Amino acid sequence: MTVARGLARTWCEVDLARLRANTQALLGLLTPTTKLAAVVKADAYGHGLSLAARAFVAGGAHWLAVDSLEEAERLNAAGFDQPTLVMGWLPPEAYSEAVRLGVRVVVYDRETINGLARAAEGLKRTVPVHLKLETGNNRQGVRLDEALALAAQIARSPGVVLEGLSTHFADIEDTTDHTFARRQLELFQENSERLGAAGHRPSMVHAANSAATLLCPESHLNLVRPGIASYGMWPSRETFISALMGRNERVVLSPAxxxxxxxxxxxxxxxxxxxxxxxxxxxxxxxxxxxxxxxxxxxxxxxxxxxxxxxxxxxxxxxxxxxxxxxxxxxxxxxxxxxxxxxxxxxxxxxxxxxxxxxxxxxxxxxxxxxxxxxxxxxxxxxxxxxxxxxxxxxxxxx
Ligand SMILES: Cc1ncc(COP(=O)(O)O)c(C=O)c1O
Structure with a gap:
């Protein structure tokens, strides 16, 4: 038996080579035009934010995605300069710091866009935003009419740039029946096209979490956002079974x-x-x-x-x-x-x-x-x- 050394009574060993290999395996599912944002929120799902982010970047992750500005600040302080998407809520007091750090912000209301616009003007900078569309999760997104209004508001705000459109699947990992997820994707694509027809054509359109990245190539679009799979864990039994049942490419994920x-x-x-x-x-x-x-x-x-x-x-x-x-x-x-x-x-x-x-x-x-x-x-x-x-x-x- 190995006898542990050092002062710690309990500790977690994080295998960085496995984290890197997971990112490489996920990248292997994508076409070269799709980028990968490793989701490192919640202290990289408990693996340690900068350790895990470093391994993902070494594996080829192009972007990093976090929940809070505080996590983005920690990445910045550790020296990461990959594009960083803040997916969670920003308190109004954080707008200036978000602009200063140059993070990408997920937006879904008028107030945030106004606040970011003022902060960008004050700092003479621009802030890239990703508009979140509602397709069935009822968590953050907006429906088409509001999305059109918000996109127009962004277009009128000189310091705010519509860089992305995003949505999030509600049940793709909960079931082997992906009818609802497919409907969400169709609605997302329809609404993205309607926004495009109105002149709003951001460069990044993204929807896929781990399950979608693993199971549904048509959801990959410009960017995928895998969290749990990056850490070598399957999102659920249903996802694993779906992957076995489908003709999806086999992916080996290694818990780290x-x-x-x-x-x-x-x-x-x-x-x-x-x-x-x-x-x-x-x-x-x-x-x-x-x-x-x-x-x-x-x-x-x-x-x-x-x-x-x-x-x-x-x-x-x-x-x-x-x-x-x-x-x-x-x-x-x-x-x-x-x-x-x-x-x-x-x-x-x-x-x-x-x-x-x-x-x-x-x-x-x-x-x-x-x-x-x-x-x-x-x-x-x-x-x-x-x-x-x-x-x-x-x-x-x-x-
Ligand atoms: C908006 C968003 N995208 C992507 C993810 C990553 O999800 P998963 O860990 O299932 O890949 C999450 C995590 O909950 C999320 O909230």
């Missing part, structure tokens, strides 16, 4: 994140004793129990109590009793070599065993997206893989 801790202590517990808060596990025969210095404070979900297993020495060690704030107890009775200091895998592979984000998600009733994004920010993200020797403090370096 391994969440680890190490054994703090191994103790013997006699039959008749109980384990942890609430005494929810009753010991029926003598066992060896390992105490792990990780808990729900670190993002190890309390609903994994008495349910999950972790990997010790390449074998499964069941969680016994309740997950505590800072500790978890696991049964290592059948793993005789387990000792204090040994590495434990909470998520990822060890030997021939694996705990996937999907397995953890099933255990707690959620999705892989939530599993990796919920690992607490204080848990260090450590780069591994054949890019990890690269200097990550670079500035304004172009790939």
């Amino acid at each position: 994140l391994t969440w680890k801790t190490r054994i703090a202590q191994v103790r013997a517990v006699a039959a008749g004793e109980s384990i942890g808060y609430g005494r929810t596990h009753q010991v029926t025969h003598p066992i060896r129990l390992a105490v792990l210095p990780v808990g729900y404070y670190d993002g190890y979900d309390r609903r994994l109590s008495n349910l999950a297993y972790v990997l010790v020495g390449g074998r499964r060690a069941p969680v016994l009793g309740r997950v505590c704030m800072n500790m978890v107890m696991v049964d290592v009775t059948d793993i005789p070599g387990a000792a204090a200091g040994h590495e434990v895998v909470l998520l990822g592979e060890q030997g021939s065993e694996r705990v996937s984000a999907e397995t953890l998600a099933d255990w707690v009733g959620t999705i892989n997206y939530e599993v990796t994004t919920r690992i607490a920010p204080h848990v260090p993200r450590v780069p591994v893989g054949d890019l990890s020797h690269l200097d990550f403090s670079f500035r304004k370096e172009r790939q």
Whole structure:
């Protein structure tokens, strides 16, 4: 068994070569005219923003997409100069900073366009915007009549440039029946054409998230925005099955994140004793129990109590009793070599065993997206893989 070194009690190893390979695999599905924006919001789905962005850029990502201006600022401070799309809401106080940073902003209301126009005028700069069209998600977009009015407003605002039109699929990953997604795409294309007929022809037209990138080449348009697939995870079982059923090109995606801790202590517990808060596990025969210095404070979900297993020495060690704030107890009775200091895998592979984000998600009733994004920010993200020797403090370096 590997004995972990260093101060950290729990950490995530992020395999940058795998992240790079995922981007390359996704690029392999695209025609040369389609660009790829790696979605690195939510701290790169929990993988560490600049680590992951660096690997994606090394893999050929042309753009980066984030949710907030704060994420765009972090990318800028780390030296990235790829076009960056801010997809989420901007508070009005952020308009000037958005213009100053030169980010692309997704817009869907008059007020934001006015505010950006004023900020652009004040700074004597221009701001590229991407108008979001409503096609069935009812989250951010506008319908055709409003889109025409907003596009006209943008055309009248000298500092605001309509660079893109976008939409977002509502259920493409939830089902193997993509009728609704196809309808969304048709509506998007019809409305893009109507805008074009009115003289609004932005250079970037984009719709595809991971599932659409994987399943639906006609959705690729000028730009795709894959998030979850970039991290080596399938958006859902339905997407995986659809890919198997369809004639889509086979893509190999490699999960890149391994969440680890190490054994703090191994103790013997006699039959008749109980384990942890609430005494929810009753010991029926003598066992060896390992105490792990990780808990729900670190993002190890309390609903994994008495349910999950972790990997010790390449074998499964069941969680016994309740997950505590800072500790978890696991049964290592059948793993005789387990000792204090040994590495434990909470998520990822060890030997021939694996705990996937999907397995953890099933255990707690959620999705892989939530599993990796919920690992607490204080848990260090450590780069591994054949890019990890690269200097990550670079500035304004172009790939
Ligand atoms: C607007 C938008 N585009 C793209 C994505 C990436 O989605 P996925 O992770 O399913 O590829 C997201 C993520 O939720 C999103 O909100």
